[in-house]
Amino acid sequence: MSKSSAQYSQYPQHHPHDHGRSFTRRSAPAAAAIPLPAADDAYTIVHHGKQVRLGPVVFWIVVGTVVLLGLWSAATATYFAFRDDVLTRLIARQAEMQYAYEDRIAELRAKVDRTTSRQLLDQEQFDQKLDQIMKRQTALESRATALGAMPDVTGSIPRAAPQRSDANQTTQGTPKPSPISDTVIFVAPPDREARLESRAPSAMAPPVNQFAKNQGFDNVLVRLTNSLDQVERRQVAALNAVEEGMDSRMRRMRGVVSDLGLNLASLEAAVPRAPMGGPFVPVKLTANAGPFEKQLYRINVTRAEMDRLNRTLAQVPYRKPVVGEVEFTSGFGVRSDPFLGRPAMHTGLDFRAATGDPARVTANGKVVSAGWSGGYGRMVEVDHGNGLSTRYGHLSEINVKVGEIVKIGQVIGLVGSTGRSTGPHLHYETRIDGEAVDPQKFLRAGVRLSAG
Numbered sequence: 376m377s378k379s380s381a382q383y384s385q386y387p388q389h390h391p392h393d394h395g396r397s398f399t400r401r402s403a404p405a406a407a408a409i410p411l412p413a414a415d416d417a418y419t420i421v422h423h424g425k426q427v428r429l430g431p432v433v434f435w436i437v438v439g440t441v442v443l444l445g446l447w448s449a450a451t452a453t454y455f456a457f458r459d460d461v462l463t464r465l466i467a468r469q470a471e472m473q474y475a476y477e478d479r480i481a482e483l484r485a486k487v488d489r490t491t492s493r494q495l496l497d498q499e500q501f502d503q504k505l506d507q508i509m510k511r512q513t514a515l516e517s518r519a520t521a522l523g524a525m526p527d528v529t530g531s532i533p534r535a536a537p538q539r540s541d542a543n544q545t546t547q548g549t550p551k552p553s554p555i556s557d558t559v560i561f562v563a564p565p566d567r568e569a570r571l572e573s574r575a576p577s578a579m580a581p582p583v584n585q586f587a588k589n590q591g592f593d594n595v596l597v598r599l600t601n602s603l604d605q606v607e608r609r610q611v612a613a614l615n616a617v618e619e620g621m622d623s624r625m626r627r628m629r630g631v632v633s634d635l636g637l638n639l640a641s642l643e644a645a646v647p648r649a650p651m652g653g654p655f656v657p658v659k660l661t662a663n664a665g666p667f668e669k670q671l672y673r674i675n676v677t678r679a680e681m682d683r684l685n686r687t688l689a690q691v692p693y694r695k696p697v698v699g700e701v702e703f704t705s706g707f708g709v710r711s712d713p714f715l716g717r718p719a720m721h722t723g724l725d726f727r728a729a730t731g732d733p734a735r736v737t738a739n740g741k742v743v744s745a746g747w748s749g750g751y752g753r754m755v756e757v758d759h760g761n762g763l764s765t766r767y768g769h770l771s772e773i774n775v776k777v778g779e780i781v782k783i784g785q786v787i788g789l790v791g792s793t794g795r796s797t798g799p800h801l802h803y804e805t806r807i808d809g810e811a812v813d814p815q816k817f818l819r820a821g822v823r824l825s826a827g
Contacts, residue, residue: 504596511603518610521671614670621677628684631693631820637761642687645760689783690759692737692814693821695726696767696803697790702727704800707813713797722811723766723804728790730799734767735784737803737817742779742787751802752794755787762809768802769793 418434420427429437455462632639660672695701705725712719728734736757743764744756751768755775758764771791775781792799805814 501596508596508599508603511607515603515606515610518607518667518671522610522613611667614667614674618670618674618677621674621681625677625681625684627824628681628688631688631691631824634820634823635691635693635817637691639687641761642690643683646686646690647760688824689739690761690763691817692759692763692765692805693817693824694735694737694783695818695821696735696737696765697726697728697732697801698735701818707811707815714795723768723802724814726801726803728799728801730771730789730791732790732801733786734770734788734790734801736767736781736787737765737783738763739782740764740780742775742777742781745773745775745777745787748794750795752796753788753791754794757781757787762807764806764809766802766804766806768804769796769800771799 418429418431420429629639632642658672658675660669664672703724704727705721707721707724709718710721711717734755738757738759740757740759740763742755743758744754746753748754748768751766753770753773754766754768755770755773756764756766767787769791770788771793772789773787774789775785775787781787790799790801796802803814805812805817
């Protein structure tokens with residue numbers, strides 16, 4: 376636009392083809408809607424007394440921009456108004472993103488549930504193993520109590536020395552199995568319900584650490600199981616030793632009775648009954664009794680039978696009448712009489728001893744004679760029942776009376792040289808139904824019995 380055109384743009388121009396037309400002058404608008412151009416080519420916008428001058432290039436750039444924005448807005452509105460598939464794809468994409476997010480949340484939740492279920496399964500397995508160990512511990516404690524209450528009649532039960540507990544021992548680290556007579560205290564694992572409710576990611580331990588933790592629990596259980604196995608093996612070994620010892624002693628005791636030619640039933644009938652009583656309660660095994668309980672039952676039955684045999688053999692004089700080393704000065708049988716020098720029957724054994732040494736009874740019985748008896752000098756005779764009796768001669772002193780009940784090893788008198796004797800010694804006789812028998816037969820039986 377030129378400057379002249381700007382100056383005369385307010386006047387109507389006359390066109391060559393307008394000849395003959397009437398010329399009418401247009402009136403200028405009031406209120407200065409169109410500002411008067413300045414001396415140069417700039418545009419001036421006046422509003423409420425304020426003027427803004429714009430160059431022609433800037434003016435047309437602004438106008439073009441406004442027109443383009445209007446056209447773009449119109450085209451976009453028209454496109455979205457007549458193309459519903461675009462909006463549908465946007466909504467579908469938004470829904471797909473939402474579904475993917477929900478699937479991811481569900482996957483994470485399922486992973487947490489699987490981890491929690493695995494932890495609960497591990498916890499249940501741990502609890503089951505721990506419960507089995509506790510039951511086994513209780514059973515072993517009851518077995519130890521049974522073994523401790525069993526009288527050691529054979530000397531084959533090993534007795535452990537008491538151990539003092541260390542007061543400074545800490546509970547940190549791997550728990551070690553305590554002695555069987557004590558109570559094993561296990562630390563309770565974390566509450567399973569609390570772990571079920573907790574689904575926070577921080578509550579989930581790393582897989583490696585959880586595996587190591589489970590391995591640690593398994594190692595502890597394995598060590599405890601091995602320790603209980605060792606205790607059980609020791610208990611079974613002790614029980615086997617007791618049973619073998621009892622069986623061996625029972626065989627020797629029956630062998631003693633058989634070697635002596637005695638009737639076991641008659642001996643048992645002659646045993647005096649001790650004052651005892653009570654209701655009869657038969658011994659029965661439970662249906663779920665294990666090998667240990669069955670073996671213990673057999674041992675108890677054998678022990679009762681052994682007690683009966685011990686009471687029976689307590690009436691058999693197979694022990695020595697003097698203490699210390701045994702030395703015979705004269706044996707049983709035919710010998711040269713020390714006074715006459717002619718063959719004569721010696722009905723007993725002469726034990727070398729000093730005057731005043733104690734003479735002890737060799738079996739339980741009752742004194743039937745106590746006093747001077749011819750060639751015996753001072754003599755004591757004890758009746759042991761079932762036709763068995765013993766005599767103790769040449770005593771210097773008698774310590775019992777007729778009718779007195781004597782026990783094994785009780786001192787009945789002192790060694791001397793009274794009666795038909797050449798020196799201090801103890802004359803000892805064993806008789807069956809009044810007939811003298813060789814006492815060495817009984818003494819050898821006692822040696823075999825005690826050798827086991």
